[in-house]
Amino acid sequence: MALPLTYNVRNVLVRWRATLATILGIALVVAVYVSVQAMATGLEKSSTNTGDPRNVMIVRKGSTAESSSQVTREQFKLINYLPQIARDSKNQPLISADVVVLINLPRRGDGGEANVLLRGISPVGIALRPQVTLVEGRWFTPGKREVVVSRRLAARFANFEVGDKFKTGGKELTVTGIMDGNNTAFDSEIWMDADESRSLFDRENYSSLLLRVLDAAASQTLIARIESDKRLPLHALSEVDYYKSQTKTAVPIKFLGDFLATAMSIGAIFAAMNTMYASVGARTREIGTLRVLGYRRRSILASFLIEGAFLAFIGGLLGCLFSLFINGYSIGTMSFQSWSETVFSFRITPWLAVKGLIFSVIVGIVGSLLPAIRAARLPVIAALKSV
Amino acid sequence: MLSQVMVEANIVTIRKLSKVYQQGDINVTALNQISLDIRAGEFLTLMGPSGSGKSTLLHIIAGIDRPTGGECHVQGVDVTRLNESELADWRNQNVGFVFQTFNLIPVLTAYENVELPLLLTRLNRQQRRHQVNTALELVGLGDRSHHLPRQLSGGQEQRVAIARALVTSPSLVVADEPTGNLDSQSAHDVLGILQTLSQTADKTVIMVTHDPKAAAFGSRTIHLEKGELTN
Ligand SMILES: Nc1ncnc2c1ncn2[C@@H]1O[C@H](COP(=O)(O)OP(=O)(O)O)[C@@H](O)[C@H]1O
Ligand SMILES: [Mg+2]
Numbered sequence: 264m265a266l267p268l269t270y271n272v273r274n275v276l277v278r279w280r281a282t283l284a285t286i287l288g289i290a291l292v293v294a295v296y297v298s299v300q301a302m303a304t305g306l307e308k309s310s311t312n313t314g315d316p317r318n319v320m321i322v323r324k325g326s327t328a329e330s331s332s333q334v335t336r337e338q339f340k341l342i343n344y345l346p347q348i349a350r351d352s353k354n355q356p357l358i359s360a361d362v363v364v365l366i367n368l369p370r371r372g373d374g375g376e377a378n379v380l381l382r383g384i385s386p387v388g389i390a391l392r393p394q395v396t397l398v399e400g401r402w403f404t405p406g407k408r409e410v411v412v413s414r415r416l417a418a419r420f421a422n423f424e425v426g427d428k429f430k431t432g433g434k435e436l437t438v439t440g441i442m443d444g445n446n447t448a449f450d451s452e453i454w455m456d457a458d459e460s461r462s463l464f465d466r467e468n469y470s471s472l473l474l475r476v477l478d479a480a481a482s483q484t485l486i487a488r489i490e491s492d493k494r495l496p497l498h499a500l501s502e503v504d505y506y507k508s509q510t511k512t513a514v515p516i517k518f519l520g521d522f523l524a525t526a527m528s529i530g531a532i533f534a535a536m537n538t539m540y541a542s543v544g545a546r547t548r549e550i551g552t553l554r555v556l557g558y559r560r561r562s563i564l565a566s567f568l569i570e571g572a573f574l575a576f577i578g579g580l581l582g583c584l585f586s587l588f589i590n591g592y593s594i595g596t597m598s599f600q601s602w603s604e605t606v607f608s609f610r611i612t613p614w615l616a617v618k619g620l621i622f623s624v625i626v627g628i629v630g631s632l633l634p635a636i637r638a639a640r641l642p643v644i645a646a647l648k649s650v
Numbered sequence: 651m652l653s654q655v656m657v658e659a660n661i662v663t664i665r666k667l668s669k670v671y672q673q674g675d676i677n678v679t680a681l682n683q684i685s686l687d688i689r690a691g692e693f694l695t696l697m698g699p700s701g702s703g704k705s706t707l708l709h710i711i712a713g714i715d716r717p718t719g720g721e722c723h724v725q726g727v728d729v730t731r732l733n734e735s736e737l738a739d740w741r742n743q744n745v746g747f748v749f750q751t752f753n754l755i756p757v758l759t760a761y762e763n764v765e766l767p768l769l770l771t772r773l774n775r776q777q778r779r780h781q782v783n784t785a786l787e788l789v790g791l792g793d794r795s796h797h798l799p800r801q802l803s804g805g806q807e808q809r810v811a812i813a814r815a816l817v818t819s820p821s822l823v824v825a826d827e828p829t830g831n832l833d834s835q836s837a838h839d840v841l842g843i844l845q846t847l848s849q850t851a852d853k854t855v856i857m858v859t860h861d862p863k864a865a866a867f868g869s870r871t872i873h874l875e876k877g878e879l880t881n
Contacts, residue, residue: 267769270758273757549756556741557738
């Protein structure tokens with residue numbers, strides 16, 4: 264039989280002054296762990312949010328990202344005639360050829376610069392991406408050097424307010440509107456007219472094609488058709504799959520999170536160990552008394568392990584609470600896929616919080632293992648004689 | 651036949667009991683071949699100078715310490731032959747221990763302290779509540795059950811400790827200088843309770859004390875000196 268849990272809970276609370284530092288230490292570790300993982304999750308989410316299952320994306324064979332892909336105008340024309348493509352009310356195929364260009368622009372404030380992804384897009388391309396909404400100003404006019412920037416980029420780069428002008432490649436562009444990508448990859452893009460961008464940046468070819476298919480079966484037929492055509496060095500995949508594959512940047516962040524948490528948890532384990540040793544030392548006579556009453560060594564062992572786990576659990580809860588402050592906070596980083604500024608939000612999922620709590624409990628149990636063993640091994644008589 | 655009668659009448663039978671501590675080359679003899687019988691219902695007091703082996707003897711009888719030689723039967727069980735887990739269970743069921751320093755768990759209320767030994771039994775919550783309240787009322791602290799040890803006086807703490815020793819209804823209660831840290835009025839109360847236990851509740855009480863006035867509450871006094879009985 265075990266000692267009652269209230270015994271452990273009250274011992275932790277009664278000794279709160281001594282345990283506070285340890286609890287805060289564990290809270291810090293968990294907060295760092297949860298935050299970095301929330302960053303990776305947010306980054307992944309912004310990619311996986313993006314695709315529309317009704318859309319098919321076409322890039323050059325061998326390209327893993329639009330920015331390194333090329334689709335010629337002849338290829339675009341060929342694809343145009345495929346019967347699987349849905350059509351609008353005027354019987355025009357719903358297909359958009361986009362141009363993706365990286366431009367280097369000054370950030371707000373610090374004077375630094377970063378690459379931003381500029382997408383040349385047609386009206387059909389906008390229609391195919393209904394997640395994106397205009398929140399301020401107006402859309403760009405085809406044939407003019409006008410751009411619409413995402414709200415999240417606007418917060419991070421200079422001259423991105425409606426009416427502002429900025430220069431790239433010696434040419435001046437005017438911001439006519441602000442769009443919201445609703446937590447998709449489009450939150451990290453600037454859009455302008457496709458043909459205007461091709462002439463501006465001297466591009467012969469397009470980067471990618473996006474099209475709407477008639478139905479799921481049509482999607483499979485079309486993908487199979489393009490993939491099997493030896494004359495077309497193109498790769499077709501559903502837009503959902505394409506953006507799913509764009510999450511590699513999250514991998515090193517996750518690794519960093521795991522690494523930081525592991526390194527910091529070693530410190531936290533020693534803190535917990537120290538606290539629990541002190542607790543065992545201060546309660547030596549109490550342990551002797553419990554043994555006299557009939558409690559066995561393993562009850563004592565379990566009790567101190569539970570106490571350490573509980574203590575760490577409080578730290579874990581606090582850590583999750585701390586990390587909640589950054590939930591939804593938007594952050595930018597260089598994407599390893601598009602090589603441009605990617606803006607996304609920290610995203611703390613319930614599962615992430617649970618992982619943080621499990622992590623804290625493990626820290627607590629590992630840290631209290633040796634102190635608990637010492638407590639269980641105390642000889643009764645000697646324990647009773649301690650003051 | 652003779653031995654059988656003896657076992658029935660005596661709750662404790664000690665034969666040639668020794669405890670020798672080895673400290674490097676030196677042997678410290680705490681108990682030297684002691685033989686002693688304690689009858690059921692007795693209130694035995696154990697006196698003797700400091701270091702004479704009183705606590706050691708009490709600990710062995712209570713199954714907390716082990717002798718280096720001899721036998722110690724308590725209610726027919728040779729406690730020297732039980733292994734550690736058996737001894738833990740045996741203590742829980744058969745002995746109540748009262749310490750000089752009370753040894754209540756500071757974070758638990760009087761009620762919870764008294765309940766502790768019962769958590770190791772099969773009793774359900776209701777049965778436990780009944781026993782805890784009975785024990786607390788017996789020591790006159792039925793109204794203090796939700797107080798923490800630090801909210802009680804020394805005398806009250808020791809009475810809670812006695813309630814904890816009694817709550818499992820053991821036949822044997824041992825107390826090591828239970829009044830050593832108490833003022834004379836509290837000491838008087840505690841001694842009165844221990845005396846009542848042996849006289850009306852049919853408990854066997856063994857108490858170590860320095861104080862002849864305390865020893866006067868007992869029904870028999872034995873003296874230890876340098877690990878040997880002197881009377
Ligand atoms: N762990 C020990 N190691 C060595 N000697 C001990 C130990 N415990 C007790 N003793 C010795 O045994 C003798 C009896 O001790 P104890 O039973 O505590 O005496 P009392 O309770 O009568 O004061 C003393 O001489 C004491 O020093
Ligand atoms: Mg003593």
